[in-house]
Amino acid sequence: MxxxxxxxxxxxxxxxxxxxxxxxxxxxxxxxxxxxxAPTPHSLNDATVPTYTGIDFTVAPLPITEGSNFDITFTLSQPQTTDFVLNYTIDLGTFDSTDYTGPSQVTFTAGQTSVVANYTIIDDTIDEGDEELRVNLDNNVPIGFKRLKDNERHLVVDNDFQVAAYGTPLAPTYGIVSSTAPLDYYDTLDGLASPQLETAITNIIAEEFVVRIHTYDDIVQIMKESDQSPLNSNQVWLMYTEQQRSKADYQTGSNSTGKWNREHIYPRSRGGFFEIEYDETIDGMAVWTDTNVDSLRHGQSDAHHLRATDGGENSSRGNKDYPEYDGPNGTQGSWHGDVARAIFYMTLRYNNIDVVNGNPSNSTVGQIGDLATLLQWHRNDPPDDFEMNRNNVIFTWQINRNPFIDNPELVEYIWGNQVGQNFTLSNESTELTTVKLFPNPSENNFHISGIEQDTQVVIYDQLGRIAIKRDIDQNTTFEHDLPIGLYIVKVQTENASQSLKLIVK
Structure with missing residues (x-):
């Protein structure tokens, strides 16, 4: 006063x-x-009605599919006394006027407040992937008018996708996708026992000046290849929710609804990984950073433990241990083994992080649990073709592999029931590359083909025990009552041997 x-x-x-x-x-x-x-933007302060004319629009029907029709309905908040022409563009990135037929302007006649523009998405035969269109009024709004909406994006689904020869994690297949590891990649592991075995694995998967790391933004491109849905090459497979989603629906803003993003299986806060400004760069496969076992920060963008996940579900998982987090209700846990093998990889790829028994506090740095659960998940959900393909894709980027996908039995020699025993690397011969097992997975029988000479077949369980041993000299059907799980079938002739994985369900 x-x-x-x-x-x-x-x-x-x-x-x-x-x-x-x-x-x-x-x-x-x-x-x-x-x-x-209340404020009255774009109008005089004492106005009782807006002194501007609002321009709005809606797009329908959604979703928009290649070959389909859609409409854009433009509306004005109040009629005009003279004709009004509205110009706009429909494009975004690779989507442009060659992808559709329809106008780029509409005319409101005097007194008219609604106009509908009709469009058709051209149905070509090119697999260009799902795209987004954007309705953009840009700077085409004259004085006295206000955009009530602009730059709205909508997914355009491409119908020219490819279907893989292998199955999804929900309907897994085995033996269709082969490892692309060089023949001598794991030779140094042969005959070793823990702890020398762990050291030898680390020397392979963290070898300095060989292994590469890429930026965190590059991970999005890697995932579009590594996590591609077998059912639709234009979509990615989401791990926890066990569903597919368009690659174009990657989350770029704060809204995660209907979007997918990058999930760290070994949580960032638990591993001590972090991002730097360079991680916001997309520079592709040809540009990389050297890394080694002490480069813990690089866990931020190590693709072997990053998976495409539903944005909201990623938040629900947070930094919880397993099985403190066990996925959404009603899902089948088809990702259990994948998670286990990713964590096993991380503990040998980097120093100062580990997997332990129990459920450490979620604020614990350098430890994650529960080892006993992860061991059982690994045994119950062995590597399938989806996971092997993923390993192959990441290998082309990082020049390292997850050894527990290529050789799942390694887990038992480090954390399981064969600790202290010497690991024997299977030496397969090209003479036996025609040997096949089917059906695989098997319920109570399987057929072995490609047998042309005296051959011994030995089936080992996950503990290395002989479950079946039989001599054959021709293609043979094996009847069995084996318990559910992963088995190794060793096929041995006088001069060659081959080991195959058999899944019993």
Missing amino acids: ALMTLLGINEQYNENENGNKTTESVQRKSDGTYETK
Whole structure:
């Protein structure tokens, strides 16, 4: 009051006069007085109706599919006394006017408040992937008009996708996708036992000046290859929710609904991984950073433990241990083994992180659990073709592999029931590359083909025990009552041997 007296002012206006200070403001009217009310942007303060004409639009029907029709309905908030022409563009990235037929302007005749523009997406035969279109009014709005909506994006689904020869994690196949590891990649592991075995694995998967790391933004491109859905080459397979989603629906903003993003299986906060400014660069496969076992920060963008996941489900997982987090209700856990092998990889790829028994506090750095659960998940959900393909794709980028996908029996020699025993690397011969097992997975029988000479077949369980041993000299059907799980079938002739994985369900 003293200040008002000093300034010769005797009237005061209160922004919180109506108790709505967060949504109302003091506004000057045309007669020079003031009032407190909701803001009226683009209009005079004392206007009772907007002094501008709002331009809005809706797109329907959704989703938009290649070869289909859709409409854009443009509306004005109030009629005009003269004809009004609205110009706009429909494009975004690789989507442009060659992908559709339809206008780029509409005319509102005097008194008209709604106009419909019709479009057809051209049905070509090119697999260009799902795209997004954007309705953009840009700077085509004259004075006196206001955009109530602009730059709205909509997915355009391409119908020219490819289907892989192998199955999804929900309907897994085995033996269709072969490892692309060089023949001598694991030679140094042969005959070793723990802890020398772990050291030898680390020397392979963290070899300095050989193994590469890419930026965190490059991971999106890697995932579009490594996590591609076998059912549709334009979509990625989401791990926890066990569903597919368009590659174009990658989350770029704060809204995760209907979007997918990058999930760290070994959580960032638990591993001590972090991002730097360079990680926001997309520079492709040809540019990389050297890395080694002590480069713990590089766990931020190590593709072997990053998976495409539903954005909301990623948040639900947070930094929990397994099985403290066990996926959404109603899902089948088809990702259990994948998670286990990713964590096993990380503990040998980098120093100062480990997998332990129990459920450490979620704030614990350098440890994650539960080892006993992860061991069982690994045994119950062996590597399938989807996971092997993923390993092959990442190998082309990082020049390292997850050894527990290529040789799942290694897990037992490090954490399981064969700790302390010497690991024997299978030496397969090209003489036996025609040997096949089918059906695989098997329920109570399987057929072995490609047998042309005296051959010994030995089936080992996950503990290395002989479950079946038989001599054959021709293609043979094996009847069995083996328990559910992963088995190694060793096929031995006088001069060659081959080991095959058999899944019993």
